Amino acid sequence: MTARTHDLAALTALGAVIAIWPVGTITLATLLIALLANQIGGIIPDIDQPTAPFWRNLPVGGFFGRVIDKMLGGHRFLTHSLLGVGLFGGLTYLLLKFLSPIMPHVDVRLVWWAFIIGMVSHLVMDTFTKEGVPWLLPIPVKFGIPPVKSMRITTGKRGETLVFISMLAFDAWFIAAHYQHIILLIHQNVT
Numbered sequence: 001m002t003a004r005t006h007d008l009a010a011l012t013a014l015g016a017v018i019a020i021w022p023v024g025t026i027t028l029a030t031l032l033i034a035l036l037a038n039q040i041g042g043i044i045p046d047i048d049q050p051t052a053p054f055w056r057n058l059p060v061g062g063f064f065g066r067v068i069d070k071m072l073g074g075h076r077f078l079t080h081s082l083l084g085v086g087l088f089g090g091l092t093y094l095l096l097k098f099l100s101p102i103m104p105h106v107d108v109r110l111v112w113w114a115f116i117i118g119m120v121s122h123l124v125m126d127t128f129t130k131e132g133v134p135w136l137l138p139i140p141v142k143f144g145i146p147p148v149k150s151m152r153i154t155t156g157k158r159g160e161t162l163v164f165i166s167m168l169a170f171d172a173w174f175i176a177a178h179y180q181h182i183i184l185l186i187h188q189n190v191t
């Protein structure tokens with residue numbers, strides 16, 4: 001799926017998790033960095049694509065994109081598996097640990113979870129596409145929903161637009177329906 005859909009899916013997944021398991025009081029810094037980590041997690045699996053938006057925005061991104069692509073085994077490989085989530089989760093944990101002394105007001109545990117939620121949402125979304133996702137690497141089987149390939153979504157085509165619009169409509173409805181509650185929560189819990 002495209003980066004736009006993954007961004008929205010990561011945010012939607014984060015919202016859903018928070019609605020189910022409220023996080024309690026958090027600082028504004030934690031909220032902002034968690035949102036950023038969630039968006040990075042939402043697109044990071046596609047760093048294995050030389051043309052990914054992740055690389056396109058860097059000056060020599062095309063070159064690095066191709067090198068990383070070879071290292072990670074090509075598109076929809078290591079970064080699109082639970083093993084990849086574990087690997088990137090570990091690296092992100094180390095990075096956050098390293099950065100935590102300069103971010104005293106940031107709850108790195110929540111930032112880490114926001115990243116993982118974004119990354120898992122990416123894999124879930126890609127599972128609905130024709131290519132499928134090798135969730136259980138090193139077992140080289142790509143899983144897809146529905147199992148019949150022809151019924152799945154083609155990236156960038158009408159099916160994906162429909163998914164994007166449905167997700168946007170759901171988010172708009174959710175925010176509108178719980179608006180007062182959300183504002184109250186932000187007032188009470190973000191310090």
Ligand SMILES: [Zn+2]
Binds near residue numbers: 001
């Ligand atoms: Zn992907």
